[in-house]
Amino acid sequence: MFVRFTLGLAISAALPLAATAAEVNIYTTREPGLVKPLLEAFTKSTGITVNTVFLKDGLPERVASEGESSPADILMAVDAGNLVDLVEKGVTQPIQSAVLTDAVPSQLRDPDGHWFGLSYRARVLYAAKDLDLTSFNYEQLADSAWKGKICIRPGQHPYNTALIADYIAHYGAEETEKWLAGVKANLARKAAGGDRDVAKDILGGICDIGIANSYYVGLMRSGKGGEDQVAWGQAIKVVLPTFKEGGTQVNISGAAVAKHAKNRDEAIKLLEYLVSDEAQKIYAEANYEYPVKAGVAADPIIESFGKLTIDKTPLGEVVRHRKQASELVDKVGFDS
Structure with a gap:
């Protein structure tokens, strides 16, 4: 089961993704309502169009079956285990980004750069x-x-x-x-x-x-x-x-760049945006998650629990x- 969204607007799953000069395509198992504010803010900031396909399950299998023709640029999931499954399925690629490695604690990202935590609980x-x-x-x-x-x-x-x-x-x-x-x-x-x-x-x-x-x-x-x-x-x-x-003990929501990403540069820009102060604040407000980036405050309800190590x-x-x-x-x- 999947639904496609462009800036949170549902469109037919049978329609091809729109071709634009600057776009990025996301496959995600995160609820559409949780990612919509982040993606709208990214488009407003960069002008890059975001096309999002929401899948209830079967993300690794879907991308693997599409092979080189897959339109997916970013694979977004909840739980580190699901991100590791993507790597083991061979549908991700490593990336190097000082912005991401500086923002995301080492235990919350893949040591080889295949996936990065973007928020945690x-x-x-x-x-x-x-x-x-x-x-x-x-x-x-x-x-x-x-x-x-x-x-x-x-x-x-x-x-x-x-x-x-x-x-x-x-x-x-x-x-x-x-x-x-x-x-x-x-x-x-x-x-x-x-x-x-x-x-x-x-x-x-x-x-x-x-x-x-x-x-x-x-x-x-x-x-x-x-x-x-x-x-x-x-x-x-x-x-x-x-x-x-x-x-x-914590677990993450995170993302990886797809192995056959056609818009790799835009994908990296989006991941880097998602660890910016602006996006991390949205993560904190939208679902009461902890921001991965140091210095960005969690929601006051979550902050009231005290300092988390x-x-x-x-x-x-x-x-x-x-x-x-x-x-x-x-x-x-x-x-x-």
């Missing part, structure tokens, strides 16, 4: 407001003190397999299996639902703490999710957990443990 702790809790380590999720007090979405969801993969990168598979079994033993209910359900169930007294993404708090407290979700967001406080010997494990290394993480979820029966 943290895997944080939601906690009942009355808990005397100001700091937390991911390792503590397996402590018996939290037995029957933890809510979380399914372990097989990519948000959680990424966290488990990061745990493997820190401690190895054997220790991660023990930890994961300990977390399962502490669940207040079956691992199910979504991240916002963690806040909802804390409000409902089902659990005291849970792990979820940072940006959902912005979506809830801002009212964008409706009045009920405002109450869920207000019922929790957010603690930025870390690994005992590391930082907070990103874990230093490169996301490319974390992704290599995804399959093992998924296998451990099944091995300990986390979702059963």
Whole structure:
């Protein structure tokens, strides 16, 4: 399933992309409403037309099947694993850009220049407001003190397999299996639902703490999710957990230049624009994501969580443990 947009305006998927003197074509799995403000701002700033095709899934397969005839210049996706999949499918190309390497922390980009993080979200702790809790380590999720007090979405969801993969990168598979079994033993209910359900169930007294993404708090407290979700967001406080010997686990939204990009220079210009102060501010405002560029403030709701220290494990290394993480979820029966 896909929809094509030109500056956010839907047009027929059967029509060819318009040929202009200066244009760039994006294939993306990001929601159209989230990228539209960024692309409109880029066109206004540069005069370069942006044609966008939104794909619900199957991005690597689509580009690979099109081969050299693919019109795609930029491939944009959520989750580092999806960006690595593009590289492994052979549909990206490395680029060199001092603007990008200066703006994007090394652990949030491909060391060979195939992909770059453009914004990120943290895997944080939601906690009942009355808990005397100001700091937390991911390792503590397996402590018996939290037995029957933890809510979380399914372990097989990519948000959680990424966290488990990061745990493997820190401690190895054997220790991660023990930890994961300990977390399962502490669940207040079956691992199910979504991240916002963690806040909802804390409000409902089902659990005291849970792990979820940072940006959902912005979506809830801002009212964008409706009045009920405002109450869920207000019922929790957010603690930025870390690994005992590391930082907070994060994941990215990012992009790569397509292997057969016809508008390579324009593609690079767009990626460089997306790490500018202007674009990073839009990222922060549109979806409550953390800007990758230092010095650009996150939304005030997100800033209220305190100073975040990103874990230093490169996301490319974390992704290599995804399959093992998924296998451990099944091995300990986390979702059963």
